[in-house]
Amino acid sequence: MHTLPPVVQGFMYPNEVQLTWSVLIVLYPFITGLVAGAFILASLARVFHIVAVQPIYRLSLLTALAFLLVAPLPLQLHLGHPERSLEMYMTPHRTSAMAMFGFVYLWYLLVVLLLEIWLDYRKDIVLSASSRKGVMKWIYSALTLGSRNIDAKSLHVDDRVGWMVTLIGIPSAFLLHGYVGFIFGSVKANPWWSTPLMPVVFLFSAMVSGIAVVLLVYQTVTYIRNRPIDMACLDTVAKYLLYIFLIDFSLEMLDLVHRMYEASESFRTLDFMVHTQLFMSQIVLQIILGTLVPVALLALVQVVKLGEILRRRIYTLAAALTLIGIFAMRWNVVIGGQLFSKSFLGYTTYKMAFAAREGLLPAIGLMILPFLILWGLLKLLPPWAEQKV
Amino acid sequence: MDLSRRELLAAAGKFIVLSGAALEAFESPSGALAADSKYRMADHWWAMTIDIQKCIGCGNCVRACALENDVPEGFFRTWVERYEVNGEDMEHPHVESPAGGMQGFPVRNTPGVKSFFVPKLCNHCAHSPCVQSCPVGATYVSPDGVVLVDQQYCVGCGYCVQACPYGCRYLHPTKHVADKCTLCYHRITKGLTTACCEACPTGARRLADLKNPRDPVHEFLRVNAVQVLKPEMATGAKVFYKDLDGSVR
Amino acid sequence: MRRIFEGSEHLIRLACVAVIVVLVFFAIRHALVPPEFGKYGHYRPGSLDEIAARTPVFAGREACAACHDDIVTAKSKGPHANVGCEACHGPLGRHAQDFTSQKPVLPDTAKLCVICHEADSAKPKTFPQVVSREHAGDTACGVCHNPHQPMI
Numbered sequence: 001m002h003t004l005p006p007v008v009q010g011f012m013y014p015n016e017v018q019l020t021w022s023v024l025i026v027l028y029p030f031i032t033g034l035v036a037g038a039f040i041l042a043s044l045a046r047v048f049h050i051v052a053v054q055p056i057y058r059l060s061l062l063t064a065l066a067f068l069l070v071a072p073l074p075l076q077l078h079l080g081h082p083e084r085s086l087e088m089y090m091t092p093h094r095t096s097a098m099a100m101f102g103f104v105y106l107w108y109l110l111v112v113l114l115l116e117i118w119l120d121y122r123k124d125i126v127l128s129a130s131s132r133k134g135v136m137k138w139i140y141s142a143l144t145l146g147s148r149n150i151d152a153k154s155l156h157v158d159d160r161v162g163w164m165v166t167l168i169g170i171p172s173a174f175l176l177h178g179y180v181g182f183i184f185g186s187v188k189a190n191p192w193w194s195t196p197l198m199p200v201v202f203l204f205s206a207m208v209s210g211i212a213v214v215l216l217v218y219q220t221v222t223y224i225r226n227r228p229i230d231m232a233c234l235d236t237v238a239k240y241l242l243y244i245f246l247i248d249f250s251l252e253m254l255d256l257v258h259r260m261y262e263a264s265e266s267f268r269t270l271d272f273m274v275h276t277q278l279f280m281s282q283i284v285l286q287i288i289l290g291t292l293v294p295v296a297l298l299a300l301v302q303v304v305k306l307g308e309i310l311r312r313r314i315y316t317l318a319a320a321l322t323l324i325g326i327f328a329m330r331w332n333v334v335i336g337g338q339l340f341s342k343s344f345l346g347y348t349t350y351k352m353a354f355a356a357r358e359g360l361l362p363a364i365g366l367m368i369l370p371f372l373i374l375w376g377l378l379k380l381l382p383p384w385a386e387q388k389v
Numbered sequence: 390m391d392l393s394r395r396e397l398l399a400a401a402g403k404f405i406v407l408s409g410a411a412l413e414a415f416e417s418p419s420g421a422l423a424a425d426s427k428y429r430m431a432d433h434w435w436a437m438t439i440d441i442q443k444c445i446g447c448g449n450c451v452r453a454c455a456l457e458n459d460v461p462e463g464f465f466r467t468w469v470e471r472y473e474v475n476g477e478d479m480e481h482p483h484v485e486s487p488a489g490g491m492q493g494f495p496v497r498n499t500p501g502v503k504s505f506f507v508p509k510l511c512n513h514c515a516h517s518p519c520v521q522s523c524p525v526g527a528t529y530v531s532p533d534g535v536v537l538v539d540q541q542y543c544v545g546c547g548y549c550v551q552a553c554p555y556g557c558r559y560l561h562p563t564k565h566v567a568d569k570c571t572l573c574y575h576r577i578t579k580g581l582t583t584a585c586c587e588a589c590p591t592g593a594r595r596l597a598d599l600k601n602p603r604d605p606v607h608e609f610l611r612v613n614a615v616q617v618l619k620p621e622m623a624t625g626a627k628v629f630y631k632d633l634d635g636s637v638r
Numbered sequence: 639m640r641r642i643f644e645g646s647e648h649l650i651r652l653a654c655v656a657v658i659v660v661l662v663f664f665a666i667r668h669a670l671v672p673p674e675f676g677k678y679g680h681y682r683p684g685s686l687d688e689i690a691a692r693t694p695v696f697a698g699r700e701a702c703a704a705c706h707d708d709i710v711t712a713k714s715k716g717p718h719a720n721v722g723c724e725a726c727h728g729p730l731g732r733h734a735q736d737f738t739s740q741k742p743v744l745p746d747t748a749k750l751c752v753i754c755h756e757a758d759s760a761k762p763k764t765f766p767q768v769v770s771r772e773h774a775g776d777t778a779c780g781v782c783h784n785p786h787q788p789m790i
Binding site: 428442447448457472473496497504505506526531537539573574579581582587588590592 | 685692695699718725761765
Binding site: 011012013014015016018020021075078079080081082084085087088091092093095096097098099102183187188189190265337338341342343344345 | 464465468483484485486509521522524527554557558559560622
């Protein structure tokens, strides 16, 4: 892949001119963020007993799973030697945030998400194993792990254990995406990344993006199923989106104000970068379109009484803008962090490839894939009593 | 310097003869005669000293390193920067490094500024942030103080490249693993000096062995005002500069 | 005892699956982790030998003296005393071990010398440097200066 050399302004260390991490590494925190956010919605139903969001409990779990399964793929495409990636589990370096994240991911996938889904769906799985035919029968039978026991006692056990798993799952979800923030935040060499606020900002923006994606998925799935939308549920989800968005925005503003006030050496470089290289992605996409507009829309719904159709349109628009904004935030962190020189004396540009291994095309493919997986999961494990999506 | 790298690479497996020739009646870089050819890691703690007052920006070191180590084009295990500092405005030096200084520098003679050359390379940090960040254990500090990359084990994630405050690492474009200055480990373990120090015509760059009591580095560190790059990072950098201006980044 | 596990049969099955998975993981790990990994630190010690085994390309100035003692002695009396032979003549590792295998090419003094000696304000003031055009016009440096004993 031979593209034109990037344009350098000022001075960059010679090895810094080409970016090391591409759009795929932007995708990765975006996708894991969606997981954490979707799971938090599920836990609102299960642990905090917010009855209004109960209808999307299972949908949130399946959405989280679909994205979590795709999360390692951008990393595999980026690695110079993906065939050696198992080394991260064989000889993890305990001082490395990236290595430890491998186990956080595995813990979350197996002990939290898959276990919770299995426990919640077990009765349906057992029933399907009896009632279905052919290949599907074998799949469901395998999922039962050989036990067909669905009497009241065992279901009660499932419920209790499931509740405990969700309870552990909340800090696990925090750890999952907070850790991704820490992977960046712990790099002292990069002042754009190195702040203790990074894990917290990542976490809250993750929750925002996850809630937004479930909001969109729920509306889409309900439309496809041709069912009435549960507006109490939708309104509650939108309300939580607003609250968490306000916290997220406050945290990001805190980081910004702090940097501006202290004005240490890196600030001038970063400030200039934000106003030039990152103007579109940071000011326009992330802050204005991706945060201020959705917050204003969601706040509007809270203060003014609006009809159902209008609310749904607003929620859809707000959720879509939110997702664009959070993606832009990940872009600004990952790509933005590599656009300036560690000498603070210059900038480079990112020339994103299109049809290459780390290009835009695979990135688009990787964003579509979780929805395909989700579609499959919805068929395999329908969230609602009436079968068939 | 007209030989192609491929020709040089083809001469593999003859190093025993070569090292024998080099070890005969020589003075090791630290000034002591080598007693035997068996290298003991525990006896060494490698570092380097760079005298800014002696660097003439010829780029010999950059060329020599590239030839010695097969450095891929466009990437640099060592490079030289030229600084031009307006005395009153230390925060905005003009810095350039055309092709890393590989072909030297075009004459500038800018009036009214303080100008000088700064050779840079991996600092072989004692508390290396790149080693800390490696998820699999592919980069490490050797027992004799050299930060190395195990290219058979590296997965090419690039985390170490991000973690290095000095920009001395890169992902090899064809091997797809992390790469950087090895302090010519294959040379220093045979009693030779690094390629860059060998090629330096003014002695600005000198390999140092902190564990050797007779190494000139001890005098150097005692007598001169010595700096490391980015001391605020507390990396334990072991490339010591003499007379490094405060404007140097 | 039976009452605790009543209704938990499926969880016990799951626990057994988990244990098997963990055991398989450790078996794979035992097979895949390189021998002696961790001997000196969290890395594969074989890497040190692999890196050290590389053949040097530059011979080093001591190697040249073995055959070219006369030139080395002459050079040691002048300002180029500490300039390594290969600094100008390029890497000659192969030549040092078998002089027939690599014939050194004489550098062109019209191009070589100015790399160091062309005057530039960034170079140290004490370093001998000239504006080559004023100093020698188009004449190559080697016409007047012997590179091994450059003082005239």
